[in-house]
């Protein structure tokens with residue numbers, strides 16, 4: 503072989519590659535063992551994503567992040583693992599200010615069909631449809647607890663209902679796979695399912711509903727889907743103006759979004775200035791339960807006390823709230 507400069511260069515490159523490749527594969531014993539464990543665990547990825555294996559799976563792909571979730575406090579009156587609306591006999595308050603500041607987008611897609619009356623089908627569309635391909639990950643919109651996972655052939659298909667600590671419920675329809683099971687606690691942004699095309703659906707998408715005690719609120723009045731955020735930190739549910747919000751006209755969606763709750767200027771300005779209240783931690787309390795009891799959020803509690811979200815609470819310890 504004639505060694506011209508190009509040949510020499512390619513030989514040198516090949517040598518470097520094979521050298522670095524062989525260097526790379528000389529794994530220390532301890533890593534070898536770990537690696538074969540991982541490979542063995544990857545034989546059937548589908549089986550790994552079963553609900554009961556979800557936390558383990560996430561621990562595997564997100565090492566160092568604690569994916570086991572403490573029990574999240576939700577109001578468990580009218581708790582039901584069968585019906586979409588278990589609040590039929592409940593006393594719904596006239597007005598409720600709902601903290602939506604701790605949120606996650608249920609999926610990345612934009613709105614393909616708005617909330618409102620669908621004249622061509624003669625029925626109400628109680629949520630929004632969001633663009634999603636089969637197998638896209640669907641996320642919990644807020645902290646909460648899975649109330650039900652069910653199948654409805656002529657409607658939602660495979661669907662999940664989550665009750666949140668802010669007292670909203672969210673519904674996710676036409677799914678292909680559940681990643682959670684009933685009574686499981688989830689944090690905002692946790693994967694709960696994979697999207698699909700099950701039930702009464704003409705193409706893959708996510709049907710997403712937000713409800714307060716059975717009243718379907720236009721999700722676009724809470725979420726700004728274009729900008730992947732919420733319009734304001736608080737959504738005010740008002741029974742007396744609820745009919746406006748569910749106005750039987752598809753165009754009303756825009757109006758509802760514009761009509762959304764006036765922004766709270768600042769949390770300090772909204773409430774008269776007062777010294778921070780202190781509360782004693784009781785046995786079994788979590789940051790979430792304390793935040794819920796005192797109408798605040800875990801984030802604000804942590805900020806006020808200079809502690810992390812994962813801080814372990816001790817009974818008798820005092821925390822500043824508000």
Ligand SMILES: [Zn+2]
Pocket residue numbers: 627629630631708709710
């Ligand atoms: Zn829909």
